[in-house]
Amino acid sequence: MDLIEQLIYPLYQAALLAVAGLFFLCRRRYRSGLALLASSVGWLWLCATPAMAVCLRAPLEHRYPPREASTYSKADAIVILGGGTLPQSGLDPDAEDPYGAVTRLGFGLQLFRSARADMVLLSGDDQARRMARRLERQGVPVDALQTESASMNTHENAAFSAAILKREGRERVLLVTSSIHMPRALAAFTNQGLDVIPAPAYDPIYPSWQAHPWWPRRAALRLSGHCLREYVGMWWYRMRGWT
Structure with a gap:
């Protein structure tokens, strides 16, 4: 594969x-x-x-434009998928990394601080544990964090996360991933019977350009x-x- x-x-x-x-x-x-x-x-x-x-x-x-965290509906859990760029220095707007607060992890933290849900589930191999540790350092209580570190692709992200969420009776989720990954991730999580609210985050590996559009x-x-x-x-x- x-x-x-x-x-x-x-x-x-x-x-x-x-x-x-x-x-x-x-x-x-x-x-x-x-x-x-x-x-x-x-x-x-x-x-x-x-x-x-x-x-x-x-x-x-185009179907999932970015929005302020406080404008999203409340849910049972915030699911943050791994695979994106982790912030270099911090998750707050005043950190040295100008993009840290709006990466997947940073935006998930914004949703949590906006009280959109009282639980955060980090999904995606070993990166899930690293993301959880960073959220702990930002003040997210340990008992509000769950990790799913067995998945190796988006299908497994959805299947393994759904098993954890359904076991706890949390089926309405805010799904955080990059905009270009959102269509596939949303479809995969919905296929698991979850009520999914797409919450796309910025990813620094997908920049915008001001230079000539035809210059490689x-x-x-x-x-x-x-x-x-x-x-x-x-x-x-x-x-x-x-x-």
């Missing part, structure tokens, strides 16, 4: 096209070889442009790869009956 996930990313796709192109050139099939090499460079360039990255991101994000940037290439992964993931989850 790791190999398949790698092939979703443009860099690996371009590499495969280049290898195929070189193979055809070695076989003296110059037209096919050059076409594949040109496709490799063109695809990599296109996916590395902010214009392409924003085009891929927009359909994933490494961050744009990374964003394009993450978006393509989400589109393939949504299709795969529907095929598996996970959404």
Whole structure:
């Protein structure tokens, strides 16, 4: 599965096209070889442009615009999914990290401080424990925290978290994850029979750009790869009956 996930990313796709192109050139099939090499460079360039990255991101994000934590309805629990960027220095607006307060973890803390729920569930392999420790340092009571650290993907996030929540009679949840991940995560958690309120958070790995939209940037290439992964993931989850 790791190999398949790698092939979703443009860099690996371009590499495969280049290898195929070189193979055809070695076989003296110059037209096919050059076409594949040109496709490799063109695809990599296109996916590395902010214009392409924003085009891929927009359909994933537009249904769940960010809102102030205090505007959300109250729920039984706040579920924060791992996989995002952890704040570097703090979770408060005056911390050195300007994005810390609005990452997944920081926004989940805002929801808790706004009394949107009295329990926070952190879900996602070892990162769940690290997130829990950070929330403890920010004053969240230990008895208000739960961790689910066995899951390795979004489907398991939903299934394992739902088991914990239903056992405690907490079925209305505020789901915190990045905007581009929200469509798949929301569908997966809803499929587990939970009443889910999407609460998207900012993720620093998905920036905005002021530079020329057709000038390639490494961050744009990374964003394009993450978006393509989400589109393939949504299709795969529907095929598996996970959404």
